[in-house]
Amino acid sequence: MTRHRPGDEGFTLVEVMVATAILGVVLALVFSALNGGVRQAADAQSRAQVEADVRSTTEAFVRDLRQAYTGDPTLNRIETMTATTITFYSPDRLTPYHLRKISYKLSGTDLQRSITTSSDTDGYPWTFGTAGAYGTQLRSVRNTDLFTYRDADGDVTTSPTGVSIVDFKLTVDEDTTRTPAAYSSTTSVQIRGS
Secondary structure: OOOOOOOOOOOOHHHHHHHHHHHHHHHHHHHHHHHHHHHHHHHHHHHHHHHHHHHHHHHHHHHHHHOOOOOOOOOOOEEEEOOOEEEEEEEOOOOOOOEEEEEEEEEOOEEEEEEEEEOOOOOOOOOEOOOOOOEEEEOOEOOOOOEEEEOOOOOEOOOHHHOOEEEEEEEEEOOOOOOOOEEEEEEEEEOOOO
């Protein structure tokens, strides 16, 4: 016969089931917290990417529009302007003595940009070849009032000759688990010499 010492009995089936249930609840809470943290990190990364894309697009637009120029005081620096499109002239920083015709337009929810460079270098009148293809700069643009045009007094204008300031507003959808999530940015560009 075997003698049992006190404390050598082991666990009963009920004790094992209770311990397993408690362990299951604890693990479920831990995994839920980890999953929430992973989702928040992915949302933060998506948000940061959208903000960087908007900032990059805005900086390029500001850089080009701020120095809008034609070389001829009788020719408007802005060729066309609506709430969703703008076409203007700007010097080519990469190819000296050339002028660029730069167009931005909203196509569906994509902000697109086209650049056409002059083929001559002798100044006005400028000669432009085939219009440059439009390339997407930003996707998931939510708003349709991208551009607002103001004169030197700050009043809204519809005349290309009177434009001194262009307000550039973007609201872009973020790819996050929260809905709806969007990032908005508004920049005012003072055209030099106006």
